[in-house]
Amino acid sequence: MIELHRDDAPQGPFISHMGERGFCINKIWYSGGIWMTGDMACDWLPPALENLTLNDLQPLFDQLPHIEMLLLGTGQNLIWPNGTMRRAMRDIGIGLEVMDSKAAARSWSFLRAEGRLVAAALYPHGA
Numbered sequence: 001m002i003e004l005h006r007d008d009a010p011q012g013p014f015i016s017h018m019g020e021r022g023f024c025i026n027k028i029w030y031s032g033g034i035w036m037t038g039d040m041a042c043d044w045l046p047p048a049l050e051n052l053t054l055n056d057l058q059p060l061f062d063q064l065p066h067i068e069m070l071l072l073g074t075g076q077n078l079i080w081p082n083g084t085m086r087r088a089m090r091d092i093g094i095g096l097e098v099m100d101s102k103a104a105a106r107s108w109s110f111l112r113a114e115g116r117l118v119a120a121a122l123y124p125h126g127a
Contacts, residue, residue, distance in 0.1 A: 013041035020126035036120040054088040069095040073104030073122035
């Protein structure tokens with residue numbers, strides 16, 4: 001299990017632990033994938049990464065309509081989503097940062113501390 005520590009981070013969801021099958025956010029364990037905005041975290045049952053579409057993320061975008069960037073954590077390894085998904089993100093004007101979920105959890109804290117309008121969709125480490 002990976003343990004993260006919080007220094008001077010803003011209010012909102014903070015990932016303190018990450019395991020094979022989920023995440024601990026603000027002392028609540030989430031099994032499977034998660035979505036996060038600056039105000040909330042919730043369970044997400046992600047499709048296989050190669051099948052990920054913009055529609056799979058629409059409820060997240062509805063929560064934060066003016067998002068500038070999506071952190072997509074792809075589990076234990078960096079795996080690029082399909083080209084259709086990458087183009088769709090570009091076409092709607094949302095930056096897509098793809099990284100393994102551990103790196104995405106660390107980046108989340110940095111970007112939130114900067115006050116950025118960022119959301120995250122993270123696959124569990126065992127994905």
